[in-house]
Amino acid sequence: MQSKAGYLIGKTVELILTLLVVSLLVFAAFSIIPGDTARVMLGPDASESQVELLRAEMGLDKPLATRYLTWLASLITFDPGKSYAYNVSVGELIAQRLPVTIGMSVIAMIMVIIISYPLAVLSARKPGRLGDQVCSVIGHVLFAIPPYVASLLLILLAGSIFSLLTVGNYVRPSDDFAGYIACLLLPSFAVALPKIAMSFKFLRSSIIEQKTADYVRTSKSHGLSDLKILIRHVLPNSNVSSITIISIILSDILGGSLIVEQVFNLPGLGRLLLSAISRRDFPLLSGIVFYLAFVTVLLYFISDIASSLADPRIRLK
Amino acid sequence: MASAKRNKTYRSPEASAFYTAGLILLGIVVIAFIISLFWTPFAPDATDASSKLLAPCLRHPFGTDNFGRDVLSRVMSASKYTIFISIAGVAIALILGTAAGIPAGYYGGLADRGIMLLNNSIMCFPGILLALVAVAVFGASVTNVIWALGLVFAPTFARVCRVGTMEIKELDYITHARVMGVRPGRIMTLHIFPNLIPQLLPATVIGLANMTLFESGMSYLGLGVQPPDASFGKMLADAQAYIRVAPWLIIFPALMLVFYILGLYFISEGLRVSLSKGGK
Numbered sequence: 001m002q003s004k005a006g007y008l009i010g011k012t013v014e015l016i017l018t019l020l021v022v023s024l025l026v027f028a029a030f031s032i033i034p035g036d037t038a039r040v041m042l043g044p045d046a047s048e049s050q051v052e053l054l055r056a057e058m059g060l061d062k063p064l065a066t067r068y069l070t071w072l073a074s075l076i077t078f079d080p081g082k083s084y085a086y087n088v089s090v091g092e093l094i095a096q097r098l099p100v101t102i103g104m105s106v107i108a109m110i111m112v113i114i115i116s117y118p119l120a121v122l123s124a125r126k127p128g129r130l131g132d133q134v135c136s137v138i139g140h141v142l143f144a145i146p147p148y149v150a151s152l153l154l155i156l157l158a159g160s161i162f163s164l165l166t167v168g169n170y171v172r173p174s175d176d177f178a179g180y181i182a183c184l185l186l187p188s189f190a191v192a193l194p195k196i197a198m199s200f201k202f203l204r205s206s207i208i209e210q211k212t213a214d215y216v217r218t219s220k221s222h223g224l225s226d227l228k229i230l231i232r233h234v235l236p237n238s239n240v241s242s243i244t245i246i247s248i249i250l251s252d253i254l255g256g257s258l259i260v261e262q263v264f265n266l267p268g269l270g271r272l273l274l275s276a277i278s279r280r281d282f283p284l285l286s287g288i289v290f291y292l293a294f295v296t297v298l299l300y301f302i303s304d305i306a307s308s309l310a311d312p313r314i315r316l317k
Numbered sequence: 318m319a320s321a322k323r324n325k326t327y328r329s330p331e332a333s334a335f336y337t338a339g340l341i342l343l344g345i346v347v348i349a350f351i352i353s354l355f356w357t358p359f360a361p362d363a364t365d366a367s368s369k370l371l372a373p374c375l376r377h378p379f380g381t382d383n384f385g386r387d388v389l390s391r392v393m394s395a396s397k398y399t400i401f402i403s404i405a406g407v408a409i410a411l412i413l414g415t416a417a418g419i420p421a422g423y424y425g426g427l428a429d430r431g432i433m434l435l436n437n438s439i440m441c442f443p444g445i446l447l448a449l450v451a452v453a454v455f456g457a458s459v460t461n462v463i464w465a466l467g468l469v470f471a472p473t474f475a476r477v478c479r480v481g482t483m484e485i486k487e488l489d490y491i492t493h494a495r496v497m498g499v500r501p502g503r504i505m506t507l508h509i510f511p512n513l514i515p516q517l518l519p520a521t522v523i524g525l526a527n528m529t530l531f532e533s534g535m536s537y538l539g540l541g542v543q544p545p546d547a548s549f550g551k552m553l554a555d556a557q558a559y560i561r562v563a564p565w566l567i568i569f570p571a572l573m574l575v576f577y578i579l580g581l582y583f584i585s586e587g588l589r590v591s592l593s594k595g596g597k
Contacts, residue, residue: 255443
């Protein structure tokens with residue numbers, strides 16, 4: 001069997017390699033832009049000298065390999081140059097927008113866990129009963145609704161029935177923390193909905209699978225109550241697979257929140273990304289893309305390590 | 318008799334329910350699409366200043382939008398892009414994915430490692446991000462959306478093919494073929510690929526659904542299908558300003574979109590159930 005340290009080192013090497021390939025992919029994407037990048041960014045109206053200036057400023061006159069290495073070094077020091085459109089450092093722009101995106105992701109993840117866990121446990125108690133079937137059908141339907149469509153439907157519902165939640169007013173966390181949470185609730189719920197369905201589905205089948213295991217029968221014959229078996233044995237065993245699912249869900253939530261921000265007019269990373277796309281602000285765009293991918297890679301890495309700690313058998317594979 | 322029941326056409330009731338529900342939902346969208354090829358109640362982009370924002374009525378069953386365009390006609394013609402982009406994108410993803418996944422699984426070693434590293438790296442981008450970047454770099458058009466989504470989805474198929482190939486290549490008939498001197502290319506295309514189809518089929522159906530999710534999101538952001546062509550995502554984006562006064566502008570495109578995606582999910586669930594139960 002592979003040792004804990006060996007596994008950790010192997011995974012870390014894999015992490016660094018993946019990050020390198022990710023950075024190469026991002027760099028390549030912005031290097032194969034048809035035509036002259038500086039010309040594309042400035043548009044057809046710019047004069048030749050302006051284009052020349054930008055080329056020199058962005059270092060486009062240097063060879064490809066040098067540009068890649070400089071860019072990579074700037075990423076590692078969290079200072080990937082200046083945004084062309086905003087004239088502010090990319091790191092600062094991203095940091096400004098983070099509270100929205102992170103807040104939404106965290107709230108959505110909490111919603112996924114507190115809604116899907118109890119439902120999955122209840123559903124798995126007696127599979128095939130009416131309640132279980134209703135949950136499964138609703139789960140399928142929710143899974144098929146894109147987050148931004150769910151947002152629109154929620155606005156429709158919340159607006160006409162409750163008129164409780166104001167849509168489109170963002171409150172900074174430093175001004176009013178409760179207000180900040182409140183304005184993120186509805187968008188987070190929209191992002192969370194399909195993932196609640198996904199997490200429910202996986203947990204339910206994993207609990208049902210665990211319940212047929214020998215150790216459950218043994219515990220039962222030893223006189224343990226169903227609840228105790230569930231909490232002490234079944235849930236910890238299904239947790240291992242849910243660690244992986246959770247990391248997938250988190251990365252999906254991150255992607256989903258990029259669009260949902262747009263529906264609710266929230267100043268998060270998604271809107272920054274879109275404005276970078278429409279203004280052809282490639283330094284900003286490549287920064288956002290790389291760091292988002294970086295977070296995802298890190299999530300998968302942490303989930304791999306966490307599952308190997310929870311279940312040492314994984315290291316054998 | 319029990320053994321007679323287990324003939325080739327046996328399907329579990331659960332799978333049948335999924336197939337029926339899926340085909341009905343999918344059928345609604347596909348029929349709307351087929352009819353739209355020949356006839357729509359009004360021209361999808363014909364504006365009518367005298368009938369702006371009409372609620373659903375006999376003349377306009379799905380109502381009209383802020384330009385007086387008939388929503389039913391627009392929904393019907395929008396289904397064209399949804400169906401076309403998802404099929405074309407999945408075809409690209411399928412071709413790229415099998416071309417990378419089968420050799421990776423068959424040869425193993427360094428080639429496998431390299432392909433899987435690239436694969437995993439692509440999968441690290443939160444879904445829609447890569448597609449958005451591709452469109453940002455190459456411009457928003459239907460062709461670019463198809464290529465971008467095809468690239469983003471290729472790793473999923475590559476993964477399925479790789480795992481399947483690794484299992485199949487250990488089987489006796491592959492060893493026999495190898496011993497008899499059949500070339501690797503022939504083994505992969507004629508002996509391995511056909512046996513991957515049962516795994517690729519559900520992945521393809523799910524891929525169609527996920528691709529539609531992405532495409533509609535991109536169109537919603539204005540980076541997918543470009544106006545004046547109608548697409549569900551763009552219709553929903555335009556309708557947002559009228560969400561209070563004209564909810565039908567949201568509801569009907571949303572319903573059609575969800576019908577298409579849900580129909581595909583149901584069919585893939587049916588496939589999963591019948592394949593996992595060994596239902597032949």
